[in-house]
Every structure is written in C-alpha cells, then in structure tokens.
Amino acid sequence: MWRPCGTFDDTYEKDISIVRTPAQWSITVAGLAVLAVLPLFASGYFMTTVNLIAISIISAQGLGILTGLTGQISLGQGAFMGVGAYTLMMLMNYLGFSFWLALPCAMVSAGIIGLIFGLPSLRIKGFYLAMATLSAQFIIPWVITNVRPDLTGGTSTINIQYPSLFGLDLSKQSSMYYVIIFFTIAILYLTRNLARSKIGRAFVAIRDNDLAAEIMGLEVFRYKLLSFTICSMYAGLAGSLWVLWVGAVNVDSFTLHESIWFLGMIIVGGLGSIPGVCFGVIFIRVLELFVQQISPPIAALFPDAIGAAIKSGLSPFTFGLVILLFLIYEPRGLAHRWEIVKHFYRRWPFSY
Amino acid sequence: AEKPASLSIALLGDLTGPYASVVGPMAPGAEDAVQYVNEELGGIDGVKLKLHVRDCTGKAALGLQQYAELIGSTPKPLFFGVPHTPTAEALREKIIRDDVIGFFPGSVPDLYPQGNSYSFYALYAEQSAVFIRWLRANWKEKRNPRVAIITWDQAYGRAMLTPEFFDYCKKMKVDIVAQELFGVRDLDLTTHMVRIRSKNPDWVIANNTGSGPLAILRAAKELGMKIKFANNVGGDWGTIRLDPELFEDSISVMHMASFDNTDHPGIKKVFSYLKKNKRGIKEQTAFYVLGWQYVLMIHKTVSDAVAKVGWDKLNTAAIKSEMNNLTNWEPLDGVVKITYTDKVRHSHWLRIYKIKGGKLVPPGGKLGGSEFVEAPDLTPLKFR
Amino acid sequence: MTAEDQTKLKVEDLNLSFGSVQALMDVSFEVNGDEILALIGPNGAGKTSLLNCVSGFYHAQRGRVSFEGHDISRFSPSKRAKLGISRTFQNIELYTGLTALDNLMAARHVYIKYGPVAGSFFFGKARREEVENRKVVEEIIDLLEMEEVRYRVVESLPYGLRKRVDMGRALALHPKLLLLDEPMAGMNVEEKEDMARFILDIHELWKIPIIIVEHDMGVVMDICHRVVVLDFGLKLAEGTPAEIKQNEKVIQAYLGKE
Amino acid sequence: MLTMQFLVTGILTGGIYALVAVSIVLIYKATRIFNFAVGEMLALGGYFCYSFVVWGGLPLWISLPGALVMAVIVGALVERLVLRPLLSQPLLTIIMATLALSVLLKGIMLMVWTGYDVGFPKNLLPGKTVLVGMIAMSHELLWAFGITLVAFAGLAYFFMKTRTGLKMRGVSEDHELSMACGVNIVTIFAVTWMLAAVMGTLAGFLMGYRLALAPSYTPLLALKAFPAVIFGGLESIPGALIGGLLIGVIEGLVGGLIDPNLGEVSAYILLLLVLIFKPEGLFGLKRIERV
Amino acid sequence: MVREVVDILAVNQIEVFYHNVIQVLKGVSLEVREKQIVSLLGANGAGKTTTLKAISGLLKAEAGMVTDGDIVFMDKRIDRDLAHKIAKMGIIQVLEGRPVFQHLTAEENLRMGFIGSGGEKDIQKHLELVYGLFPRLRSLKNRTSGFLSGGEQQMMVIGRALLSSPKVMLLDEPSLGLAPLLIQGIFKIIKQINEERKTALLLVEQNALAALEIADYCYVMENGRVVMDGPADQLKENEDIKEFYLGLSKVGSRKSYKDVKHYKRRKRWLS
Numbered sequence A: 001m002w003r004p005c006g007t008f009d010d011t012y013e014k015d016i017s018i019v020r021t022p023a024q025w026s027i028t029v030a031g032l033a034v035l036a037v038l039p040l041f042a043s044g045y046f047m048t049t050v051n052l053i054a055i056s057i058i059s060a061q062g063l064g065i066l067t068g069l070t071g072q073i074s075l076g077q078g079a080f081m082g083v084g085a086y087t088l089m090m091l092m093n094y095l096g097f098s099f100w101l102a103l104p105c106a107m108v109s110a111g112i113i114g115l116i117f118g119l120p121s122l123r124i125k126g127f128y129l130a131m132a133t134l135s136a137q138f139i140i141p142w143v144i145t146n147v148r149p150d151l152t153g154g155t156s157t158i159n160i161q162y163p164s165l166f167g168l169d170l171s172k173q174s175s176m177y178y179v180i181i182f183f184t185i186a187i188l189y190l191t192r193n194l195a196r197s198k199i200g201r202a203f204v205a206i207r208d209n210d211l212a213a214e215i216m217g218l219e220v221f222r223y224k225l226l227s228f229t230i231c232s233m234y235a236g237l238a239g240s241l242w243v244l245w246v247g248a249v250n251v252d253s254f255t256l257h258e259s260i261w262f263l264g265m266i267i268v269g270g271l272g273s274i275p276g277v278c279f280g281v282i283f284i285r286v287l288e289l290f291v292q293q294i295s296p297p298i299a300a301l302f303p304d305a306i307g308a309a310i311k312s313g314l315s316p317f318t319f320g321l322v323i324l325l326f327l328i329y330e331p332r333g334l335a336h337r338w339e340i341v342k343h344f345y346r347r348w349p350f351s352y
Numbered sequence B: 001a002e003k004p005a006s007l008s009i010a011l012l013g014d015l016t017g018p019y020a021s022v023v024g025p026m027a028p029g030a031e032d033a034v035q036y037v038n039e040e041l042g043g044i045d046g047v048k049l050k051l052h053v054r055d056c057t058g059k060a061a062l063g064l065q066q067y068a069e070l071i072g073s074t075p076k077p078l079f080f081g082v083p084h085t086p087t088a089e090a091l092r093e094k095i096i097r098d099d100v101i102g103f104f105p106g107s108v109p110d111l112y113p114q115g116n117s118y119s120f121y122a123l124y125a126e127q128s129a130v131f132i133r134w135l136r137a138n139w140k141e142k143r144n145p146r147v148a149i150i151t152w153d154q155a156y157g158r159a160m161l162t163p164e165f166f167d168y169c170k171k172m173k174v175d176i177v178a179q180e181l182f183g184v185r186d187l188d189l190t191t192h193m194v195r196i197r198s199k200n201p202d203w204v205i206a207n208n209t210g211s212g213p214l215a216i217l218r219a220a221k222e223l224g225m226k227i228k229f230a231n232n233v234g235g236d237w238g239t240i241r242l243d244p245e246l247f248e249d250s251i252s253v254m255h256m257a258s259f260d261n262t263d264h265p266g267i268k269k270v271f272s273y274l275k276k277n278k279r280g281i282k283e284q285t286a287f288y289v290l291g292w293q294y295v296l297m298i299h300k301t302v303s304d305a306v307a308k309v310g311w312d313k314l315n316t317a318a319i320k321s322e323m324n325n326l327t328n329w330e331p332l333d334g335v336v337k338i339t340y341t342d343k344v345r346h347s348h349w350l351r352i353y354k355i356k357g358g359k360l361v362p363p364g365g366k367l368g369g370s371e372f373v374e375a376p377d378l379t380p381l382k383f384r
Numbered sequence C: 001m002t003a004e005d006q007t008k009l010k011v012e013d014l015n016l017s018f019g020s021v022q023a024l025m026d027v028s029f030e031v032n033g034d035e036i037l038a039l040i041g042p043n044g045a046g047k048t049s050l051l052n053c054v055s056g057f058y059h060a061q062r063g064r065v066s067f068e069g070h071d072i073s074r075f076s077p078s079k080r081a082k083l084g085i086s087r088t089f090q091n092i093e094l095y096t097g098l099t100a101l102d103n104l105m106a107a108r109h110v111y112i113k114y115g116p117v118a119g120s121f122f123f124g125k126a127r128r129e130e131v132e133n134r135k136v137v138e139e140i141i142d143l144l145e146m147e148e149v150r151y152r153v154v155e156s157l158p159y160g161l162r163k164r165v166d167m168g169r170a171l172a173l174h175p176k177l178l179l180l181d182e183p184m185a186g187m188n189v190e191e192k193e194d195m196a197r198f199i200l201d202i203h204e205l206w207k208i209p210i211i212i213v214e215h216d217m218g219v220v221m222d223i224c225h226r227v228v229v230l231d232f233g234l235k236l237a238e239g240t241p242a243e244i245k246q247n248e249k250v251i252q253a254y255l256g257k258e
Numbered sequence D: 001m002l003t004m005q006f007l008v009t010g011i012l013t014g015g016i017y018a019l020v021a022v023s024i025v026l027i028y029k030a031t032r033i034f035n036f037a038v039g040e041m042l043a044l045g046g047y048f049c050y051s052f053v054v055w056g057g058l059p060l061w062i063s064l065p066g067a068l069v070m071a072v073i074v075g076a077l078v079e080r081l082v083l084r085p086l087l088s089q090p091l092l093t094i095i096m097a098t099l100a101l102s103v104l105l106k107g108i109m110l111m112v113w114t115g116y117d118v119g120f121p122k123n124l125l126p127g128k129t130v131l132v133g134m135i136a137m138s139h140e141l142l143w144a145f146g147i148t149l150v151a152f153a154g155l156a157y158f159f160m161k162t163r164t165g166l167k168m169r170g171v172s173e174d175h176e177l178s179m180a181c182g183v184n185i186v187t188i189f190a191v192t193w194m195l196a197a198v199m200g201t202l203a204g205f206l207m208g209y210r211l212a213l214a215p216s217y218t219p220l221l222a223l224k225a226f227p228a229v230i231f232g233g234l235e236s237i238p239g240a241l242i243g244g245l246l247i248g249v250i251e252g253l254v255g256g257l258i259d260p261n262l263g264e265v266s267a268y269i270l271l272l273l274v275l276i277f278k279p280e281g282l283f284g285l286k287r288i289e290r291v
Numbered sequence E: 001m002v003r004e005v006v007d008i009l010a011v012n013q014i015e016v017f018y019h020n021v022i023q024v025l026k027g028v029s030l031e032v033r034e035k036q037i038v039s040l041l042g043a044n045g046a047g048k049t050t051t052l053k054a055i056s057g058l059l060k061a062e063a064g065m066v067t068d069g070d071i072v073f074m075d076k077r078i079d080r081d082l083a084h085k086i087a088k089m090g091i092i093q094v095l096e097g098r099p100v101f102q103h104l105t106a107e108e109n110l111r112m113g114f115i116g117s118g119g120e121k122d123i124q125k126h127l128e129l130v131y132g133l134f135p136r137l138r139s140l141k142n143r144t145s146g147f148l149s150g151g152e153q154q155m156m157v158i159g160r161a162l163l164s165s166p167k168v169m170l171l172d173e174p175s176l177g178l179a180p181l182l183i184q185g186i187f188k189i190i191k192q193i194n195e196e197r198k199t200a201l202l203l204v205e206q207n208a209l210a211a212l213e214i215a216d217y218c219y220v221m222e223n224g225r226v227v228m229d230g231p232a233d234q235l236k237e238n239e240d241i242k243e244f245y246l247g248l249s250k251v252g253s254r255k256s257y258k259d260v261k262h263y264k265r266r267k268r269w270l271s
Ligand SMILES: Nc1ncnc2c1ncn2[C@@H]1O[C@H](COP(=O)(O)OP(=O)(O)OP(=O)(O)O)[C@@H](O)[C@H]1O
Pocket: C018, C021, C022, C023, C041, C042, C043, C044, C045, C046, C047, C048, C049, C050, C090, D289, D290, E147, E148, E149, E150, E151, E152, E177, E179
C-alpha cells in the first residue's frame, strides 16, 4: 500500500479510510460532478451505452465478490439477473408495486435463489461448482418459460410499465441514467467497504485457503452462502435496472452467454479488484460496440462476395482476437496496469 | 420546397447469431432493393434512399444501443425494419413511441403491430389456418382429419399456438391430437416423434425453419413413419434445399411467389439482382424478398406522400396514412401482395405450396391454385 | 486452584485411521497449566494428525478431546477456534492473497461482531471495532517484529517470514491454547533463536499452554517443560526433556546416536 | 415398449455427448483448463469434414480422416498461439482465453461458411434404420455409437499403456513440478489439445450429419456435454463415456415419458443432486485435504 | 575470467528479477565441480531458491527472469533454455517443500521422474536402485502420495530426482521437517549418491552443521549476494558462521535457546 510521498497516517482510523488526501477528495468531487452533468451534453446513444455499462458494473461487482474475492466460480449471474428482472416486472405489472418497493423485493428474491444454487458449495469447489451454478442457467429460464407462462410471458417479451420516479420520464435514457448511476455509485461504495471489512477478509481467506480459514475460526460455509447471496442480490438489482433500461423483459437476455461474459469481464479487469471489475466491464462493452462499428467499413473494402462473408464474421473475429491479444500481453488484467499507473503517481516525483 | 439530399431508412436485427439463417438474408435483400430503387427508379422523386444496416447478433442490449445510435443520428431514419427475434420484441415499444414507422414481425400474437408499426405478413396462426382450410376442403373421409403439432419451444415456434387457431381448427372440424415442443439444439427428435406416432395423426404441422423441420422429418424417417408434413413460411427454399428429398410432398404456406417460378417477371427481377451482386443460393429465402418488400413499400408510400403533401410537409403521419391505404398492392408484379388498413396491420394474403422434386408448386385441389388467397382473420382478440 | 494443577487439554484414547493406515492408536495425554509441551516422533508418527484432532480438522474414530473440562470431540474447527484453540501449520497455510496485516486481522474474525450491512457502510460500530482490533494486531506485529512486512502480500514473502506471519495469525486469535506445528522448520540457527524467543515471550506474557511439534532437539530440550513422544500412532514415552533424552526407545526410534 | 425406444435412443445419442465430454475432460485433465471453446472447435471440425465432402467432392473415408488431420492442426495451433504464450499465467486467465477463442472461431466460421445452415449430403454412412420389433435404431446413431466406442478404446489404451498418459496425469497436478521432472509440458499440452480436437471433430461431424451445421447452434451441443462431464467427474475418461450415456438416457426417458421440455433441464437438476451427494462426480478424483 | 576445466556448472554474476520489478539476485556467482558437493547457506529470503531455479530454468514459470550474467553447464550456456531441456541435459532440481503429485501413487511419482528414452526395463532398473536407497518407499509404492507423511514424501522426492540419473542435483532444503534420525539418513544417502553415482550436488540447507559436514565447498548468501565462500572445513572455523549458522557461542559450546537475548549482535555483513 503506497500513499503519495510525504503522506503518513498518525492514527489507525486514518489508515483505514478510503479517501484520504485533499487531492483525492477533489478528484472524487470532480468525478461526481462530471457524472451529474453528463446527460446534458451526451447523445442518447452515448447515454444508452453508459447505462448499459453502469448496469453491467453492478452485476459484475457482484460476481467480483463471489469469484474475485471468495474464489467461487459462478456461471449463473445472467440467470440471477433474470430472477431480479422478472420479479420486478411481475410485482410492478400485476401487483402495482411501486419501484422502490419492488426493487428490494427483486433483490431479495434473486438473493434467495442465488443462495439456493450456492448450497452445493458446501462440498464442491472450482469447476464442479461452476457447473452447479451453470444449472441455474438452465433451470431458471425453464421455470420462467414453463411454469407460469401466463405471468412471465413464456418465451415472449413482456413490456414494463414505467414507474414515475421524482417526475423523471424513465423511457428516456438520460433520465434513466440518473437512477442507474445512483445505484452504481452506491454499489461501488458499498462493495469497497465490504471488501475491506471483516466480511471481505473472510471472503479472501476462504478463497486463498478454506481449510485454514475453518481452523482459524471462520464458518466457511456460512460465508460462502453469504457471498452467493450478496452476489445474486447485486444481480437482482442489475436485472431490475435492466428491465427499466430496455423497457421490456425476455428470457433471451439472460443467457449462459451473458453469464460467461460477466466472468470474462472480471477476469479481463483483474480478479479481486474493484476498479478492475469496472475497467473490465467498460473494456468489453466498448470493444463490443467498437467492433460492430468498424466491421462494416472494413468489409466494404473487400470485393462483394468476400465482403459479405467478412461482414458477418468480422466483428466476432476481431472481438475474440483483441481479447486474446490483450490476455497475452496483459494477462494480469487491467487492474494490474492501473496499479502500475497509481504506483507511479504515488511515487512521483521520485522515480524508482 | 427543398428536397433532402437523401432519405435515411434503417434495418436493424440479428443478422448473425442464432437467428442468422432466418433473418440474415433480409439485409442483402434490402440492399439490393435500395440499389434497384436508386438506380432503376431514380430514387423517390430524385431523392436517393440511404440504408443503414445494424447487426445486433442476437443481443437485445446491443440492439437497444444501436437503435439509440440510429434514432439519434441526423437525419433520423424514417423507417425501421426489424426482422424477428427477441431483439425486435424489446425494441418494439421504443419504436412505437418514437415518431418513426416500424416494419416488424407482428406475427407473434403478443406483438401485434400497433401505433406506427406494420407487420411483415400474415400471423403464423393464420398461415397454419390456411393450411387447415385447404386440408378440410380436400378431405375425403368421414372422420375428422387428425393433426399433430410439433414446433420449437420459443417465441417464434410457439407463435402458431394461439387460442384463435385452436378455435378455428375446432370450427373446421380438424382434430389437434398432439402438441410437441422441442429445443432449438435438440439432436434427436425420435422421442417426440414416437409420442406423435402413438397418436396416429394424418398430418404433422410445424412453425419452424432451418434445421427444425429437417430434424422432424429425419426423425420420422428413421422411425419408419410415413408422415405428411406442413409448415409455414419457414418451409421455404432456404430450408428445403438442406435436403429436398426429405421434403417431398410437404406443404408450405408462404406470403410470396416462389423462386422456382422463374417466368414470373418479379422473380426475374429479383434474380437479376441476386446474380448481379453475386448472392449465393443461401440468400434465396423468404426473408430476402422481405428485404425487397420493405424497401419497395417505403418507395411506394413515401412517393405517394410526397406527391400529396410535398417534401416540406413530409412526416410520419403523412406516410402512415399512405401505409394504411395500401390495398391489394402487388409490388414486383405480384411477388407479394399487401393490404394494410387503419385497424389491420398485417396483410392477409398468402399462397399455399407443395414441394415436388425440390420445387415449390401449387398443391392442386380446392383452394390450391397459384393465386394469393386471403387468410382467415385470427387477429388476437385483444387487438381487434 | 493454581495454574499448575489445572488441566487445560485432555486427550483420551484417541484413535484415528485412514483406511488401512492407523495414524493414532489409543493416544492419551494432558496439558496442564501453562506448560510448553513438545510433541516429537519420527515422520509419519501422527504428530500433525494429533494436532488436527485437537484443532478439529480431523475427527477421531474413537476417543475424547476435552478442553477446559468440556468435551469438544464433536465440535467443528471454527467452534474450537472460538473456544481459544489456535494453531500454526506445518506447510504454512496462509491466505496468500492478503497482506500480512490482513492475515492477522482475518484471525481477529471471532472477536469482530458487526455484520455485512454494517460492514458495507463502515460507519460507527464497524469502524470502531476495526480500529480496536487493529490495535491488538499491531501489538502482535510489534511483538513478532513484522512492521516491515505489514503491507506486503504474503505470497511474495520468503519462507521464514511467512512462518512468522503464520505464527502471528495464530496469536491474533488470542488463544488459550497454542498449537505450533514445526515452527522452526527451514530456518537457520539465528532465525530459530528469534523464533524461540518469540515463543518464550508469548508464553511469559500470556501465560498460556503451548504444544510444539518440532524436530530440532536443541530447541525442544531447551524451551520445553515436558515431552510426549509418538511413534507410528503409539505414545512411546512421556517425560521431562532430560528423561526423554536418555530413553533408549526414543533414541532408537527417533533421536539416533549423536 | 415406448420406454425401451426412449432408452435405446437415449443411449445412442448419449454416445455423441460422450465424445464432446471426453474432449473437455482431456484438456481439463492435463491442464486444469476448462475449455469454453469446445463447442466451436467441434463445429469447426464438422465444417472441415463438410468442406471435404461437399466442396472437395471426396468420399467420406478420405474426408473424415482429412478433417481429423485438420483438427489436429487446429489443436496444435491453438496450443501454440494461445496457450503457450499464457503458460505461467493464472488459470482463470487461460480459461478466459478459451472463451475469447470461441468467439474468434465463431468469427472464422461465419467468414468461411457464413451463418446459414449447411447440411451433409445424405447416405454418406451406409446402412439404414434397424428395426428390432417396434424399436427403431437409426443407422446414423448406430454409427455414431460405434465411432464413440472405438475412440474411447483408443484413448483408454493411450492412458493405460503409454508414458505420455502418465505424464499427462502428472502435468495436470502441478506444472512447475512436472517441468522440474523434465517433462516438456508444452508437448503434453499440444498432444492434449490435438486429441481433444480429434474427439470434438468426430462429434461435430456426427452432429452435422444428423442435423445440419451452423455457427449459431452446432456449438451449443457442448451444453449437453457439460452435465455429462460433471456426472463422470472432470478428470475421468471412462466417466465422460458413462456421463454422456447417462445424460442421453435421462433426456430420453424424462423427455419421452414425462415431458420433452423437461429433458434437458432434468439432466441439470439431477446434476445438482449428484454434486450435493458425490461432489467429485461419479469417477472424479477426491480432493486431498491436509494441513 | 579463467575457468577451470573441471567445472561442470558455473553461475556467473547473474541478476534476477521477478515480474520485471523485484530484484532478488544482485550478481551471484558460484561454481560446482565434478563429483563435488557444494552447499549454499543463507538466511530466509536470501535468494537461495531463486538461484537454484535460475539454474534449472524454473524461474520462467514464475515470471522471473535472469536479466544479466550467464549460467554455463558443461560449456554450454543454459540460462535461456527451458526447464525440460535443462532437465534432459542432466540438471535436476528437487524443489523446496517436497511438492508431490498428490493424486498419483508413490511409484507413479517416481516414474514421473524418468526422463530417458528407455523402455519399461530401464525404468524398473532405476526403480530398483531407488528402492535400494529407500527401502521404506517400496512398501509405500501403491499409496496415494498426497497422504504420505513429510519424511516419506521427502524420500520419494529425492528418489524421483534420482530416477533420471542426473549429472547435477540441485537439492533445496532436503532436511526440512525431517526427524533427526532421518536427517542423518538423508545426508548419508546424499553422500552415498555423490560417491556411488558420481553425481555433483548443489545443496541448499538450513541445517548448516550437517551441510558443512558433507560439503566440499560452501557459499553463503545474504540479500541476493554471495557474501562468503570457501572450502567447507575452512568455513566451519569462521566466527560468524559459528555463531549464526552453527549456533555455537564464542567458547565453542552450543548455547541454549532459552538464553537468547532480546537485542542480539547482528551479522556483520548485513547491510
Ligand atoms: N488425510 C489423510 N489421509 C490418509 N492418510 C493420512 C492423512 N493424513 C495423514 N495420513 C497418514 O497418517 C500418518 C501420520 O501422518 P502425520 O502427518 O500426522 O505425521 P507427522 O507425525 O506429522 O509426520 P511429519 O513429521 O513428517 O510431519 C502418515 O502415515 C500419513 O500418511
């Protein structure tokens, strides 16, 4: 842990606070200010993307806690988002719940479902556990499509009735943005605290050495379940926001593919790092858009017949390739790069 | 009044990804049609069409982002063509809210087109109903015909299973004896077919495309079952060519003239573009023609609207009123036939085919000619 | 009752087997007052297994373990830790991804009471508890002279320092009984001296009984009050270091002739 | 009677699942990597075979070995270009790389074979449906099953009788230690990936032949293999076979007798139960827990 | 630098970094001659293991790199070679902490060590040799190695290295965690290996007394540097070695661990 040169802590209280120096305070305030005025300048397209990224960050932070901190691989994050999404939709559409009431319910229901799929973690680890959570990805959509299709809409899409929040027109991305970004910042703050609290240490202890953790007085299983619950509550929150963001809900949005990519995002970002998770989400989401944007013009450079083939395959090809290259050249994730930059800044003006 | 430099229209959908083989050809179709409009018809009153194609690869989130991009661009596209899939479903509300015309798959009952949106063709239930009507008309035996349904377990596959359809079958005295659903990636349908076999149906109908019908027929063949098979638009060229022998004598209900009908002037025109732009056999599907239909519809309605109100007053409302006035409109000399009204946003005109030697030909019998027929109206109750 | 005649830990007729391997056979012994007890024996004698039975990682097929008069045979490891049994590990089982400080803080777990919600907000009680426990941990860091490595991730620490962190973690639990599994393995004499001094300091400061498994006879003879010798699951001998040193059986099975 | 039919079909289909499962197991055994690209690799193999047959007009007995050779090359390339540069990296990073690889391969397939379905010409495999009483056994599935058995016998020989087999087992436990023992882990990895690619290609061909090939759904076959792999245990090759068959049977029986919709889900529900009661699968290695 | 012909392994002024940032070795040189036992002493974290790994090529697997200097084995430079190549040439490292292939049986573990190209017969021959040295292993050969006790694992690990008939064996703390009787045994066997099989040994040890007893030559490392070297007999007489590594007080008798002062004299060469 390095602080800017010349900064010392004289009390333990100071040592454990997040924002320490005046410089850090001003950066934080400036950052928040930029976020607050962003919609005034940005296009709807940009805001849509920002919203998606912010929602994904929430979900990915949840997975970050479970996989990055606690070391339990989960391939069910998408499905847990789906649980949140459908709960919110049903509570609001059929029971007329207000958003503020439906949201915690959605989080809790996702949390409970996550907890259930976390139960096998009592005895299994690693990829066996990943597969147990994978089953969530099959069982949950099955339940959504088959058990009460009259409520969930089965395989088809159901529209959500937009709630009114503080008079914001939530069908507009720029208004939606304030709701989403509020939760994202809150989640980041809470996650940061959780990670450095007793709970966070327990999680990492379990990740690094669950046997020793048990012997050192940690109820390992309880904490694993707690981790699963928190993770899927985050997913539930993200899923709820997702419904508002899209305005509709369909099982196809919460596929295994999504879940695997959430895992991908936190790996690219750097496991166990909160800013890393954010970077990972941004990296993947932006790259996704970027390759979509550049492939048509590139395909246009080729003669017609080849061009058509290239058009369809180029964006996945580029996407895969960029990530591979990234992994090969930055295998420790974006968080590592970030640490290096921070390290450099903190040592400044004295270099190595 | 001042003419715009060009007229933007958009096509947005899952051109690659799980639905590629179905909806993918719509993009080349629209591209070719835009070329046709711009080069042969001189655009709309001299204004060229500009087509923006976006591929959402099967992800609703990406679709939403791309929609936001397109709707925010200037000039704003006046039309949004969105072929099928959950992406389309998710975008529907947004497009209806925004002041543009949406060209949509309205064939899934819950997504019946509303507001400024229009559907591609008849509802899937109606397509099946056309078959049922044909079957009944040509049924010789005393007892009721027995029909089994087997279809994909997702929105598209299930779209034919509406209460209106079942009512219609009852009314027509056709017994639905089995109803099986299967997954898109199921390797083996023997199980389903065995269950169907035990119900002893005369016909098996589906609302599938691509590998779906193929898997059904292959499983039947393996079990040594002789089944008569009927399918909706999905049973078009793109599917049949995967294994023409297997499809022999199947029935297919579609909204367009067949690619086999090479004497048809419209089909000829389409083929000249397929050839010119080096499209392969894979593009010869209903959705390629749908691309044409979309662009030609824009050409027609915008031209009419401009003629009426002029370029400066051209707006969505003006175009919409033209759309609602399309009656028995037959672009490309009748490759398709369209009627939209204020209330009914899907066209009822369909044709029924039989597959003979890998070709789509009229099945003969009563109501089995080569003309477009009007499907029974099975518009979902709540949208009437 | 004085500290001397008080039985802290009582192990009775412990039997433990893994399939055909009998790791412990009717082993009984006691730890009284605040003595330092050495557990020695050849490799594979069952010393670690015995510690595992005491700390709850293994459950013996037969026999009883009682701590401060209570039968704890059926208790889970974490529950025993809460009762005050704490240990180090032969192969250093640290939380490799945490800093040395956090390794110690993690061991304070049983003393920290706030829950996940308070933890997420990190106000008031949570913060206060963190600071209090941090003070305790800092004392241990001070005691073991680990100030330098406080913020180092233990993964990158050399072997010797990791052993020290392992010891620190065991101490952070403020145990009533400390089990040390080969605390000095892989150290040179100088480092062993440091370690011996730490152990003696702890013993002196906290007045707690300590069980040490150790192969270095020099250390055992110098700092332990009593020695228990195991040999392939059986208790071979028990006595003061001086007695053990002379015991023929022990020499033959374990010590060898110098 | 129906039950028998469902059982037989289940077993036969399970053979194909087993091939995919063993492709996953092989790589996991040697490298602890869970290969997320398995679906795409098998689809690619199927496409190779398709190209030889349809584009090259070659008979199957040349095309299939040809495709296997191509698969071996792909396996080797994957190892060389993706895994080797990532050698001493954290496991999850490498697993992520296989995920990226799957997207990349999908891109390649889209470029070369487009997104449309393609089918093999029929009658490549001789024979026709065998009817035993009312029970039909498709000759395609019988072939598939035969190919599966042969492939597994070959693998069993390889692991039991060759030193490379032992080395693979060693490498799977500890890379550094294996290197210290003079094992060229890079070669072992390459061999593993090649073997896995071969198994995948067989599955890809059989799947493509039965249904059709498309970059969008052929890779999904892998999803059937996941529960099979866990049933059998991630490290066990016989487990993969049995797991595959088991999944086939469960799907067949539950799908046939109860509800076809339940087929796939039932496999996963059962998987959950197995994991709770037998955490290492039926044949997987027990984790050694010592402190 | 004039190199004598009898050197089979020479490390010349190597510098080693982990992750390109942490410098661990700051110019280390040492030589191992034919049939010689060389021991390497040093405090925890001095870089002994790192030195061995640099030689055996295992550093690369840990994101470590030799950035300067070179390592020469039988007149061939090997610091760029991969670990398995180096092993094939005849340098085998026995890793610290006796890592085993947990799920393999003891005999399978031994077999993993076989590098040569010979068939089953050859392996059997080597196995017999190892069982000859460690009779206990024979009775354990079908046991899952993960469950063996520390000492048993240590024997197995040394045996495993022997299976490849190395020219140079790099032993990293072979006596760690072993009972006194076994330590005597292990050192005897090390000596035996050296004498019978003419294997040169580079031995990292904390048990300086035993190491100096069997070694011909000795290096002492501190903080990534070699701070002292010389023939073993000579070093045994050195005051500092006596105090810090052998635990002898000035007078020559062993001092008690009980009497260690809180503020001790620190090593002279430190910093
Ligand atoms: N989990 C286990 N499963 C099977 N056998 C075990 C297990 N743990 C220990 N053993 C066996 O029990 C015996 C005693 O082992 P233990 O680790 O207690 O020995 P030890 O006295 O600590 O030896 P060392 O001094 O080498 O550490 C050994 O033979 C070992 O193989």
